[in-house]
Amino acid sequence: MLDPSLLQxxxxxxxxxxxxxxxEVQRPLGVAIDRFSLRGKLIFNGKPVLLPKECFIPISQIEPGLR
Structure with missing residues (x-):
């Protein structure tokens, strides 16, 4: 299960x-985010190459919670 602080x-x-x-019309694939600092960046194409302390959160998990 994904840590709620990472998702937020x-x-x-x-x-x-x-x-x-x-x-901006290009929709990102998701966010690559550092599990400890919570800093991240949007990923727009390709398969992200992650550092050991990073994880990828797909846009399908991000968008439902936005208001």
Whole structure:
């Protein structure tokens, strides 16, 4: 099961990106996020290469909780 703090951090990263870039039409695949610092980046194409302390959260898990 995914840690709720990771999911919330991924949602915040996703939301911030779209607040800054409201006209962006390319939908990300998900967010690669550091499990400890909760810093992450959106992944737009390809299969992400993750560092050992990172995990990938797909957009399908991020979007349902956004309001």
């Amino acid at each position: 951090a991924a949602r915040n990263i996703y939301r911030t990106y779209y607040e800054v870039h409201p006209d």
